[in-house]
Amino acid sequence: MKVLKIVAEGITTSFRYPHFMQGVQPTFEMPPPATIYGHICSALGEWVAPEGVQFAYHFTYLARFDDVEHTHVLVPAGGKLPGSRIPKALEGQVNPFKRAILFRPRLILYLNRPEWEPYFRSPRYAVVLGRSQDLFAYTQVGVVRLETSERAYFEHTLAPYRMALQTGRGYVVLMPRFLDYHHGRAPTFARYVVLHRRVYSDELIRFEGMEKETFWIDPTSPQEKGAHLGLFFHTFVGEYDDRPLVAGVAG
Amino acid sequence: MLSYTGHPLYDVGVATVTAFVRKRDPVMVTLADLAAVADFIEREYQREPLKSFLGVAFTTNAWFNQPAFTKQPQKRKDYARRLLRSLSEGSSGERCVFTGEPATAVAFSDKLPPGRAFRQHVPLLTGEDVINFYPWGDAGLPVAAKAILCLQAFPLGCAKCGGRLLAVHSDNPDLIYDFARAFLEYNRRALDLAQKAGHKKMPEAKSSAKTLLIVTLLEIERRRWEEAQDRRPSSVTAYHLTNSGQSNPLDERNPPLEIYHLPLEITGFLFSLVSDTYRSEWNAIAERAWQMVLPAKRKKKETDEPGGDQPRRNFLYEDLFHLPDNAPLFVRRYLLRIPVRSQREDDPRRLYSLRDEASLVSWKLTELLLREVIGVDKARIEQIRDLGDRLAAYVSGENDRRFFTAFFGERNYDLFRNALIKANLAHVKRGNPPLITLDPYIQVFEEGNEVARPDWRLARDLVLIRMIEQLYNLGWLGRNIDVLPETAESTEEKEEGF
Secondary structure: OEEEEEEEEEOEEOOEOOOOOOOEEOEOOOOOHHHHHHHHHHHHOOOOOOOOOEEEEEEEOOEEEEEEEEEEEEEEOOOEOOOOOOEOOEEEEEEEEEEEEEEOOEEEEEEOOHHHHHHHHOOOOOOEOOOOOOEEEEEEEEEEEOEEEOOEEEOOEEEEHHHHHHHOOOEEEEEEEEEEHHHOOEEEEEEEEEEOOOEEHHHOOOOOOOOOOOEEEEOOOOOEOOEEEEEOOEEOOOOOOOOOEEOOEEO | OOOOOOOHHHHHHHHHHHHHOOOOOHHHOOHHHHHHHHHHHHHHOOOOOHHHHOHHHHOOOOOOOOHHHOOOHHHHHHHHHHHHOOOOOOEEEEEOOOOOOEEEOOOOOOOOOOOEEOOOOOOOOOOOOOOOOOHHHOOOEEOOHHHHHHHHHHHHHOEEEOOEEEEEEEOOHHHHHHHHHHHHHHHHHHHHHHHHHOOOOOOOOOOOHHHHHHHHHHHHHHHHHHOOOOOOOOOEEEEEEOOOOOOOOOOOOOOOEEEEEEOHHHHHHHHHHOOOOOHHHHHHHHHOOEOOOOHHHHHHHHHHOOOOOOOOOEHHHHHHHHOOOOHHHHHHHHHOOOOOOOOOOOOHHHHOOHHHHHHHOOHHHHHHHHHHHHOOOHHHHHHHHHHHHHHHHHHHHHOOHHHHHHHHHOOOHHHHHHHHHHHHHHHHHOOOOOOOOHHHHHHHHEEEOOEEOOOHHHHHHHHHHHHHHHHHHHOHHHHOHHHOOOOOOOOOOOOOOO
16 A cells, blocks of 8 residues: 655644643643644645545654643623723633643654645645644655555554554543534544554454454564564544454454 | 443543442433432532532532522522433534533523533533633533533542542443442442531542552452453543642642553553462562551541541552553562662651562562563563573572672673673583573673663563572572672662663
């Protein structure tokens, strides 16, 4: 399979949990799929149809720390701006927030859309990942041909939730999968496994009745113990298998 | 009727409601059950001790806590109805962000749009009207009637810990349920006792949040083990939070939210530990990791609250949250019993002693840690164990105290290597086969020819654990106890992972 491979690097990023708003804003340790979708659309300059788009990634950061932000907490307001006839639309006050930040993030993004290479070579909007001030830079953009292999290693990535029992590592997290910008940014969520530490395909737990799997690998990635980086591809919309495998039985 | 969605606060609420009506499966919860939960909430949230405590979950603007309602009980009743009993009131036309079902058409106060929840209804949202962090600045989260009821029940399924709520979530519904049920039962007992005694406060949990999480998880896993239930590995995430308007988000001692992850490798490790194979060894180590109560503090606690002298932190449990990154220190502290003198007075690890506690050194636990948590492959574990066996047999057979001392304490890799080579040569000169052959040695200690692995000290500690266990069993250690150093080593040095 030919895919677009993009390497993007920045100084900071933060992926806010959507429903924790007050006082402290922790970060997901991996970019949620909805963030990846927004990033793609920013490069292309339009809301692309999410159907059929698949992505995989490898995401690392050097350190994690808390920063103190002053957030302008805004509410609607009436009346005029002081000393003028200009109507006041908003008012608010400055509140300190503690935000978890990932330092020196690096994303290797794989997209099943090699034809989008020109857009990532000349992105339409400023390249950011996370908040609007989290500027990024594309340090590599190119097309690679992925291969299939029974041997692979997986690390610093999101695995589909159904893999949780097979990886035996990582933790499960609910993430925004897609925000529908045509319908008021209505969110859909899905569960994933955050997988930091390396796991080789031959360490994956196999249940009775499971057939031997092959995985997409990036042959240009570093080789470790005879294996290349394996890729879990995700989608933004459509079917998502959210059932863990237990002893060969889905349930 | 109800189902888990993956959202932590909502799921804990669902589990709490289910446990409250003494059912196991949320699907089995009926409308009558929901009415029973609503009755309890409406009655108890309005009075102490829950009234003041639940300010940490819903702020003092919540329907039951609003000072302005003290003289307007009818208004409070009306708001309670909107939040707790609006299941048949139709839809606002929006979708609930927690369940995906239609949001309720009922407004939670006269000032609010229908079905929209704010900080006084769901912890850690913004206050009314605040437009930040909402799509198009349209304030509030749309929620379904049953979702808002479950979210109101949510604090009952949490532990009160350090003035905050400890909510435990997992991808395994059984674990969400077991935690919520354990905390709910504790809370209902505490509520009953507090009301009978005329206390206005709910008692605090006796342990810190991380310790309580592990203690409760071990109890749950032990029960599941004994009941021989089907068990699948699951990760656990705890949310330690307060929604109180009084809390300062910059207060390091009491932040509004902390998230603790227990990944699959740690929960798998803990599940194995409660089995008969490991339980006694693990308990022996865990018992010696409880925070000590100093005499002065004990006196103060005894006057403050009965039973207040119970230890609050278990350092072993709390260090589990730093695995596998801190595996080298974990191994030295808890499995090799190397003391850490620089710790606080109430830290039992200051008093660890290999001389006194050689019987606690367990290869079995070490092997489990290597396999489950650090992910060391079977062949390498066997190499480490075999090397430990051979070196223990050599030290015991030749009574080579000098070699043991060098192997134990040498900090310089070249000198450590020389000590091994010398022992090997001496062993061969006596007509024995080589003590250590090249390949296993290189695989355990080196990454290239004469280039030490970054984690060679960890490898040495692992071999030592096996050696000490064997030498203890052979009786050699008892006869040569003075070879074990009593002085603490600096264990704070950073070592690479395994």
